[in-house]
Amino acid sequence: xxxxxGVYFSGESGxxxxxxxxxxxxxxxxDVAELFAFGKLEDDGSLVVxxxxxxxxxVRADAESFDHEEGFIEMCLDIWRFGSERxxxxxxxxxxx
Numbered sequence: 295x296x297x298x299x300g301v302y303f304s305g306e307s308g309x310x311x312x313x314x315x316x317x318x319x320x321x322x323x324x325d326v327a328e329l330f331a332f333g334k335l336e337d338d339g340s341l342v343v344x345x346x347x348x349x350x351x352x353v354r355a356d357a358e359s360f361d362h363e364e365g366f367i368e369m370c371l372d373i374w375r376f377g378s379e380r381x382x383x384x385x386x387x388x389x390x391x
Contacts, residue, residue, distance in 0.1 A: 297390045301369060303376060304340060304386045313387065314372035317365035323389040325366055326373070330354050333387075341387045348377045 300315040301323050326343075327335045332351050333343040343351070355370035377385050 299391055300389075301373065302388050302390055304388045310388070311376075313376045314369045317368060319363040319365040321363050321366035321369065323369070323387060326351070326370060329362065329366075330370070336386075339389065343373065343377065343385050343387065345377065345380075345383055345385070348374050 297310075298312060298315055301313045302310040303313050304310055323341050324335055324339070326341055327333050330351065332347050332354070333341045335341055351370055352374040355367050355374070359367045373385075373387065
């Protein structure tokens with residue numbers, strides 16, 4: 295079964311949940327770390343975000359919403375929404391193209 299292109303939460307059990315379906319545009323998960331300096335890019339391409347980084351991610355996405363592609367801002371806000379509903383100390387996200 296083919297996965298929808300987007301950003302997925304990768305749980306400890308290996309289960310994946312769609313967090314953000316990619317919209318048209320030139321943006322990717324690693325842009326969160328590169329443009330906003332949030333999270334940590336792992337060697338496998340995943341992005342690990344600490345729980346205490348979620349609120350600043352939302353604030354920065356809101357503040358810079360006119361400076362970046364709509365899809366990128368929506369991805370940041372989707373990561374924030376998803377993470378704020380979890381109690382995990384850290385969250386691992388992966389990109390499926």
